[in-house]
Amino acid sequence: EDQVTQSPEALRLQEGESSSLNCSYTVSGLRGLFWYRQDPGKGPEFLFTLYSAGEEKEKERLKATLTKKESFLHITAPKPEDSATYLCAVSANQAGTALIFGKGTTLSVSS
Amino acid sequence: GAGVSQSPRYKVAKRGQDVALRCDPISGHVSLFWYQQALGQGPEFLTYFQNEAQLDKSGLPSDRFFAERPEGSVSTLKIQRTQQEDSAVYLCASGLAGITDTQYFGPGTRLTVL
Numbered sequence: 001e002d003q004v005t006q007s008p009e010a011l012r013l014q015e016g017e018s019s020s021l022n023c024s025y026t027v028s029g030l031r032g033l034f035w036y037r038q039d040p041g042k043g044p045e046f047l048f049t050l051y052s053a054g055e056e057k058e059k060e061r062l063k064a065t066l067t068k069k070e071s072f073l074h075i076t077a078p079k080p081e082d083s084a085t086y087l088c089a090v091s092a093n094q095a096g097t098a099l100i101f102g103k104g105t106t107l108s109v110s111s
Numbered sequence: 112g113a114g115v116s117q118s119p120r121y122k123v124a125k126r127g128q129d130v131a132l133r134c135d136p137i138s139g140h141v142s143l144f145w146y147q148q149a150l151g152q153g154p155e156f157l158t159y160f161q162n163e164a165q166l167d168k169s170g171l172p173s174d175r176f177f178a179e180r181p182e183g184s185v186s187t188l189k190i191q192r193t194q195q196e197d198s199a200v201y202l203c204a205s206g207l208a209g210i211t212d213t214q215y216f217g218p219g220t221r222l223t224v225l
Contacts, residue, residue: 004153031211032211034213034214036216041218042218042219043115043202043204043216043217043218043219044154044202044216045216046213046214046215046216049213087153087154089153089154091211096167096169097144097156097159097166097167098156098159098167098169098170099144099146099154099156099214100156101153101154101155102153103151103152103153104153
């Protein structure tokens with residue numbers, strides 16, 4: 001069964017304290033891995049798409065990487081405005097048209 | 112530019128009532144998806160349209176759920192005879208073309224069934 005697991009469930013950081021969020025997946029035929037940010041009461045906001053192992057993408061303080069089994073979202077010197085829930089999702093051949101989402105990691109950054 | 116919009120943003124229904132949730136995708140986007148998000152969970156797929164054709168409805172939880180996109184733009188998700196377990200946020204997403212393209216989400220409709 002296709003599965004996406006995110007860890008940790010919650011993460012509390014001090015401003016400037018860098019860390020990483022993990023997304024591990026077990027799917028048949030990965031077509032793409034997506035990272036989204038979701039603020040309370042809002043829909044997911046697109047961050048990155050990764051298609052193949054070894055690929056990396058960066059945007060401001062965020063960097064996403066992909067291996068054959070997992071993806072990491074690295075947050076460098078976070079600020080309070082980075083506080084949100086970060087969702088990982090995969091598109092896979094066996095899953096048809098659906099994106100399969102993890103439960104998310106809720107990040108809190110305090111000043 | 113204009114993103115995906117959804118209405119209403121909040122809906123309270125009494126058990127047994129029918130509800131209709133609307134999604135306006137990004138102009139020119141061929142693909143349209145509906146997801147259901149329970150509290151503290153990631154979104155779960157409900158159905159997919161390519162233009163006006165509903166190509167995948169494997170995620171619809173029961174025959175009380177029905178979606179349409181008659182002219183290939185605006186879509187409506189209808190839930191008949193609502194039950195308490197239908198309470199959730201219903202998210203709509205649109206994409207430029209194929210199923211591997213990035214999906215852009217709307218703000219969601221929070222449905223509460225009393």
